[in-house]
Amino acid sequence: MDAALPRLRELLLQLLMGASITGLAYFFYRWYTVRMKFRRLKAMGLPMMPHSMLWGHLGKLFELAINPKGLPDDMAINYMQWHLVRDWKRHFPDEEHCPHVIYMDWWPLSVSYVLVTDPAVASQYMQHPSAPKIIADKNFVYPFTRNLDLISMDGDEWKEWRARANPCFSARNILAQLPEIIEEMQIFVGLIKDRAGKNGAWGDIFQLEELALNLTFDIVCRTTVGASFGAQVTPKGSQWGMREAFEDVSQLFIFDVNMFSVWSYISPIRNYRLWRGRRIADRTLMPFIERQAKLARGEEPSPHKTIIETALKHDKRSAQPPKLVGRHLETVLAQLKGFIFAGHDTTATSLCWAIHALQKHPEALEKMRAEHDAVFGPDPRMAVQRLHQDPALINSLPYTTGVVKETLRLYPSVVTSRKGSKDLNLVNVPGYEGLSFPTEGMMLWDGAQAIQMREDLWPRAAEFVPERWSAPAGDPLYPPKDGLHTFSAGPRSCIAKDLAMTEMKLGLVMLSREVDFTEPWDEWDRQQGRMSEDTKGAVVREYEGDRLYQVRTPTVPRLKDGVPVKVRLRQ
């Protein structure tokens, strides 16, 4: 026994050393092969930012996103897309043109990226046909849905589930859901009006984003299971329910598992929180699934089609009762969670941006209010009644639609990605015709943030110009083909874009003539105990002259400090 122990220890030590040497050898091998791959691309004559054999392009990542000079250090990574295009001469000193296919070697922090900042080039992998989702996208929602959700699926499985869900987002079904959206919006508007001061005075500061998140969470749950979980009316912190579970889990997502993030990835605390969130969501959704499965054929509990109904429909058509077990049950649960996940913070942050943009552009706000007066009559309280009588009026607001689209152009939310492959070489890149850009082993990063700011595609690109969305073909302001990427493009573009836009338009109709907003950043800074010297430059708190900007999160970029606002009632 005494002799066996040291031998065992020695054996373990040898194993450990063997594993470390193999690990190190693999690390250096990968290092060399990745860096050499980028060298070969450059040797092919493809545009390349200065590339270090030691660091790849990590220096650029640090300079543009992690510690950007003169910019807030918590700003969303997506902004770097625009900075690369705007300052292309600095990043590509040897080039004559701005390259709209940009290779980025971020190993070992991340997979290699190909950023595409031209809509026609992007259509080569988004539309003709859509390339598969990249594994990183899958890791991203995996803990919550085991990748059995529409966002992560690919191939025939994706096609089948997309076809099942499509009817929920038809124009007819969205109008059928409108009364429920109005109901949630009335709660939202009421909560905002409660925060106004007396007699037309400004009220106290509050964070708009939180209220908007609760609103869109309740709406997307109605779309998904036909019921609201009352996030808007549940006092904050009073319970640990669906909304809290989704919020907690979304903070734990890890986009890319690498040697630095692996410790967080395997952390027992993180995994316990993921398990807890998944359990709460599954237990809350299960009764809805059971109820839906028991309904007789043709019997529907909701006045509009819901995701849960379409998810179980297939089984109801077959002779056998649905077998809600195993992978099938897991897929139905994953679909519901996937929709709830995809459908709330995207829409909430976009609505907040619309309110922000209108506050910065009073002339656009006045024009929009005039359109609402013309369509719904001068009394703002009558808008809801008119919409109940004729829901299609929500689609008769060209200027408001322009406001929404212009907001989505200037402030895109999530940006998507695809998987490169050896059969997918990008061609006809403006300025580089005749060259072929390989994508094998790389992540194609959609450049929505840059595409939508390009002055050569969008005249007056940096300005808020809702009128461009009603400009006739031939007008210089007429939007470029496939230029709006906020919902992405092609067969895999956002399934719910029309629903999201309806939510935003309705929010603007019901709010803009009732209240005025202001963003009192100085007062907010004082409340937060921020030092005045910080706000004078030591800590950068503005992005391009705006105190409101997108901040980094593990998922959808959120808004700085949750958008502190004050409101007053309009007289």
Ligand code: HEM
């Ligand atoms: C302003 C709000 C929204 C924005 C900006 C947005 C944006 C996007 C984007 C960029 C994609 C990726 C498309 C791709 O990879 O090509 C996407 C996909 C998706 N979105 Fe949205 N979205 C919004 C609202 C919603 C809502 C309200 C829902 C649910 C009711 C939703 C459900 C989905 C789903 C399920 C997918 C995956 C579609 C597929 O792969 O077939 N989204 N969205």
